[in-house]
Amino acid sequence: MALFPSSALNAGVRKREVFGWAMYDFANSGYTTVVITAVFAAYFVGGLAKGAAWGAFAWTLSLSIAYAIVMFTMPMIGAWADLRAAKKRVLMLATAGCILSTAALALTPRLSGMEAVGLAMLLVIVSNTFYSYGESLTGAFLPELATAEGMGKVSGWGWGFGYIGGMLTLGVCLAYVLWAQSQGLPASHFVPVTMLVTALMYGLAACVTFALLPERAKPAAASGRVSWSDSWRQLRRTFDQARAFSDFMWLLACTVAYQGGVAVAITLAAIYAEQVIGFKPQETMVLIFALNLAAAAGAFSFGYLQDRIGHKISLSTTLVAWIAVCIIAGSVTTKGGFWCAAAIAGLAMGSSQSAGRAMAGVLAPPQQLGEFFGLWSFSTRLASIIGPLSYGAITWMAGGNQRIAIFATSGLFIAGLLLLLPIDMKRGRAAALEAAR
Template identity: 35%
Template sequence: MPEEKQTTDQSPITKKEILGWCMYDVADSAFTTVIVTALFAPYYSKIVVQDPNRADFLWGLAASISEIIVAVLAPILGAIADFSGSRKKFLGVCAMTIIFFTAALWFVGPGAVTLGLTLYIIANIGFAGGGVFIDSFLPGISNEKNVGKISGMKWAFGYTSGLVCMVLISLVFGLADNIVVNPTSEQLSKARLIPVVVAVYYAIAVIPTFLFLRERSVPQPLPAGESYLTVGFKQLLKTLKNIKRYRELVKLLIAFLVYNDGVVTVIYFAALYATTTIGFTGEDIAIMFILLNVVAAIGAFSFGWIADRIGQKTTIYISLVIWIIAVVIAYFSYTKATFYVAAVFVALGMGATQSVTRSLLALFTPKANAAEFFGFLGIAGKALAFLGPLVFGTISNVTGSQRPAILSIGAFFVVGIILLSFVNEKAGKEAARIPVAVE
């Protein structure tokens, strides 16, 4: 059985390296906060499509398409990255994709429905793919005693960054309030600058990642007559053949597959729900997401610290209950003040669920197979990720109301809790000590 040191760099981990890993989320969160959730989604609805129910359906469709593509590609690309020692290169391609295609959203004006959808799908593929590769570095820069803290730190950095980017766009540059129905030419010009600001912010924030984060996967020599593509496929098949070794990881992925769909759906439609159902203005949205990111940053770091002490699984349970409370409050919200309360619960749940799930997966993952295994997380995160947005969009379109749509999302969290109860945390950690040998 090959030792892990043959396929991973075991040199000492530095604080600078951990900082570099965290900084990728500083960049990423500008995209997910502003483009996916807070500002470009309402821009696409109010200015580009000019039909909120149709916009819900199209936004959900775009999310579904990009998530399915990443779900198909992530494991094989992860296996190739592990074997070729090129996780960082793959990460760089994803980052460049986000920067270029986010900036290109500047060209999306009123009526450019297809162009906006296409550019957003490609940018979102880069975002989702980058998430797989950056997460695959976590097992190599952490241990059982600090993985929750480090993962929580990354997410806290990200939520803080989302806040900073929103403040820049909304308060410093004054662009958020220009997202209105039938904008003037001046308002349209300002609103179109939003994705450009995000692209520039992303490009600057991601620099420390590529300066400080080490490539810890060591390239393996190619067998005669093989290419990295064929070896990647063979490695993936070998992992699937030996998947019984990692039963607890599989159980975790199945649970994550379900409850993450609820998380993704709330993130995609939070701003649209707030504007269409509650009556939030662009300024209200900006305030809400400032609040959301402050609370989520605190939640991510705090729950990461808690997870290292009471266990990741128990902490995830707590976070899913918080999500259920959030969607119930959102359903019964008829005032802005009440919806702000729902946003606080969303922020707490979001900060805890995402960071702690990844720290638990890191403990269940052999270091030598990290990108490949986090590719499976990509599958779990994307395989059903089309369902939640599709359910929300369909219910909203059929009923003409987003209230039953948001309430339906609570079912994903309830089922997630049930599935998570079957995961044996201790057995999962023990199984991770044996890597899948690369032949």
């Protein structure tokens, strides 16, 4: 943790607290890497759904339902957590919910037909909802830890640790899968084990966060007794006040656009690699592992560059890289060519997500972090619905041609670039600080 100075942290914040905070990204990234991207997604479509044409739609529908739930509930939960100074308590509950439902995915191969598909969809909805709650809540701790000038570095540490955690979990799962395949065991045997491994590593790493990361916020109400109706009233006030934070609102619009493209990469990369380029399942897992390695490097390095050259320039640079990824991935026909696109995607993924979260931290009013990060989560979940569903719709309309869909995805990143232009970081930060007085 000596790679960034104490001046990057707010007064009284110890580096061990930053380490504890970053370890939550380490903890939950195994879930997205193994469940959403590399292992269970392919098993759901090819194993539980038996490769049926509706399999991919059922998968994206499950994720979309989860994201819709988060969209309409996370702002309220964030407001409640702010008023009660309960971000850490809610984070612990969300973590437990994701871990238990992820472990329960191991039960799906014991059923058959639509019963297995139905149970898998239900558990994916539940686990992804709780995962998303945790992601938003941990982001709300960032401005409590880092100064505006050091937020890029600290955010980069979080995303970097996250990709390392994702690689470690995927690496353990890959080792087991290769052993199981060498023993002639089917996917219905080794996929449940990967779900249990993912849940276990999530829980162990999250314990570090809960041990080291304190709740620094103070209850807004003197008695600390705040009802859910108070949260709703506060949330309505937040939406009414949002017009005064124009730069934050532009960031939300930008986030909806470019995160929609990122969501395509996260949820459909393995499917594209196998169905269009011809990767084998174990090759796909290695590809995702390498993508996480590149993403970790991008998050770490861009966190420092972001604080030096500015948040806006950093994010715009990564969006240009994403446009290049879409063009390359849609054009290449060889595995080597797709590896090139994946390497750029990894660097762009880590840096763009780190930059976006840091920008939200700079532009959010300090006294309403939970609420404003709830709005940011609303935008990222809306993006996660728009991106994959539009990809699927375009693929269907194009007669199954995913290359057309990946070219069209570049439009989301172009829109993100255009929506980034009106943002003035100095003006937005001044508005956020003025609201805290």
